[in-house]
Amino acid sequence: MFFNSFAFAVFLPIVFILYWFVFNKNKSSQNLLLIIASYYFYSCWDWRFLFLLVFSTFLDYYTGIQIEKSQKDVTRKFWFWLSIGVNLGFLGVFKYYNFFASSMSELLGSVGFQSSPFLLDVVLPVGISFYTFHGLSYVIDIYKKRIKAEYNFVDYSLFVSYFPLLVAGPIERATHLLPQVKVKREFDFEKAKAGIYQFVWGLVKKVVIADTCATYANAIFDHYTTMNSLSLILGAIYFAFQIYGDFSGYSDMALGMSKLFGIDLLKNFNYPYFSRDIAEFWRRWHISLSTWFKDYLYIPLGGSKGGKWQQVRNTFIIFVVSGFWHGANWTYLVWGFLNAVYFLPLLLLNRNRTNIENPVLSWNFSSIRVVLNILSTFILSSIAWIFFRAKTVTDAVLYLKGIFTNGTFASQYLDNQRYNYEILLLVLVFVLVEWNNRTKVEPISGKYDFVKLIACITAIITLGTYSDYKEFIYFQF
Structure with a gap:
């Protein structure tokens, strides 16, 4: 169900x-x-x-x-x-x-x-x-x-x-x-109302964003050997938003429906794709699992109290175990190891706790650096997601190789006989909405909340029927 x-x-x-x-x-x-x-x-x-x-x-x-x-x-x-x-x-x-x-x-x-x-x-x-x-x-x-x-x-x-x-x-x-x-x-009527809004927003993430992106991501990953560089890059982007919309959408629905029963659950996502480095990403992605491993594995191993070697060892243990938690496949272990490698320079330079507050943009040069940091972190995460999505490590390596060697940047039809670039517009709109929501407690709260609710329901009805993909990715874990 x-x-x-x-x-x-x-x-x-x-x-x-x-x-x-x-x-x-x-x-x-x-x-x-x-x-x-x-x-x-x-x-x-x-x-x-x-x-x-x-x-x-x-x-x-x-x-x-x-x-x-x-x-x-x-x-x-x-x-x-x-x-x-x-x-x-x-x-x-x-x-x-x-x-x-x-x-x-x-x-x-x-x-x-x-x-x-x-x-x-x-x-x-x-x-x-x-x-x-x-x-x-x-x-x-x-x-x-x-x-x-x-x-x-x-x-x-x-x-x-x-x-x-x-x-x-x-x-x-x-x-x-x-x-x-x-x-x-x-x-509590206000809590129940907030729960309905959060549930609906989670449904938008799942049905409108994740399931739509899944249609294209699956077509590209399942036929990656015939895809050119541009399509492979798009496939990685689509899967990045598929897994985010899928899992954070589930979490929003869980938190929202729980409020209907007067029970608050732990926040599990905090706009991770706006992270400025990989350490911040892991403070914002699957928060309940990250903090679980920190409290029950990382700290008992010595945490950050020992020397750099011990900190590096503990970091790699945490990430590899986290990868293995996700599934019994070498792809998940490589995914976890790769994230540990990303994390290592921040740890060695003592910069793994530098980006704590929400990112802010204004008309100055520092904002350019913030945007570049966000984009580079997203690219690194998307590369790691290729291993997470691929069936084998060999498939992931060949997929990455194809990005750099299949150097054609032309439009390609997929099996569903539709160009896939219009989905980029949908993803872009979603990113802008997420950016606007990043400082809010509730995604649809605030001014014109009922209008936003109707807009979300309309999107679910009109766009949610496009994909037949229904399953949640994290149900397999």
């Missing part, structure tokens, strides 16, 4: 009405309804994997209590590592087993040992990386004595399985979400 589907357009209003008019007596009934809705929502993907979500929830709930109650350090460590091991074990089996088995078989084959590895014929459970990280952060925080264990199973279950964030985040923290689910929510 996609957020941009007819089924969800029926599901969400039903849950909303039941939530505020039937199950509104106390927070327990509100939470119970949201859990039932969340489990139904998840089962619409594949009900067979619902047991994994329930088991993971019960495991972390129970081990969290045992860690808090244990008086002996050895007992606390036992329950802690049991939770960590089982969670990562499930993630490893379903997401990474085939990758490691195939890679080992290829390695043995390269030195003369032929083998036929046993591979699992099973689809990846949707959202497993996200709800696993919810549970891991909860257990780690209890073990580190940052928070107390949650004894109400219904409240904890909602923290893990809350349907707006269940399959693609944001990756919530117990310190932020649990206090909200432990109190009764009262209807």
Whole structure:
């Protein structure tokens, strides 16, 4: 059940009405309804994997209590590592087993040992990386004595399985979400209105921008060997906006619909394509994952306290692990490694925290430098996205090679028999709107907000029917 589907357009209003008019007596009934809705929502993907979500929830709930109650350090460590091991074990089996088995078989084959590895014929459970990280952060925080264990199973279950964030985040923290689910929510018209506006803007990003760009990006990447340099450059640009519109659009929809239920979620994107360097980009892109790795991996490794060698080591570990989190493919590892390489000069020159505030343009030479920095950061990110999008590392390298060697800059028809340059105008308009929105709390808020809402809905209806592409990219992670 996609957020941009007819089924969800029926599901969400039903849950909303039941939530505020039937199950509104106390927070327990509100939470119970949201859990039932969340489990139904998840089962619409594949009900067979619902047991994994329930088991993971019960495991972390129970081990969290045992860690808090244990008086002996050895007992606390036992329950802690049991939770960590089982969670990562499930993630490893379903997401990474085939990758490691195939890679080992290829390695043995390269030195003369032929083998036929046993591979699992099973689809990846949707959202497993996200709800696993919810549970891991909860257990780690209890073990580190940052928070107390949650004894109400219904409240904890909602923290893990809350349907707006269940399959693609944001990756919530117990310190932020649990206090909200432990109190009764009262209807707030202004918050609900803001939620509707944010949901609609997220739908624009997904249906109008991401899905339209996907039509062209897929045609170019799938036939890159026949494309000239200009088309390959356009393909990289289209995918950059596809993945941004797709994922940030999902996040906006998740945050917006959650406001309908009186619950605030963590902000996951902050206009990353206006970043002036790659460090700023990663402070603005998939914020909940970046901060998760910083708090639960980078800092425990020593963070920035040690010498430069330790900082460099920790940086590469973070980026490579982040790449591997995205999927079991060498392309994601190279993508993560490449971002670490981008980050390295900033780290060595102590310039990785220089661009903190939002970029501002005015009529002076410093603004020219800001624009050039934004463009160069976007180009570097787009090059890295080629590895993220390509099926293999070889495909990505050949794609990049084609940009520099297939030196024809002529118009090319794609399989859909349309020129693709008019989409650049759509992307340009989107960039200008995003630039105007970059300092706002809500994308459609402010003067003439209702007119903006109608304009967005019109764009969804008129332009959203152009593409048949419906899936969200990050659902596969």
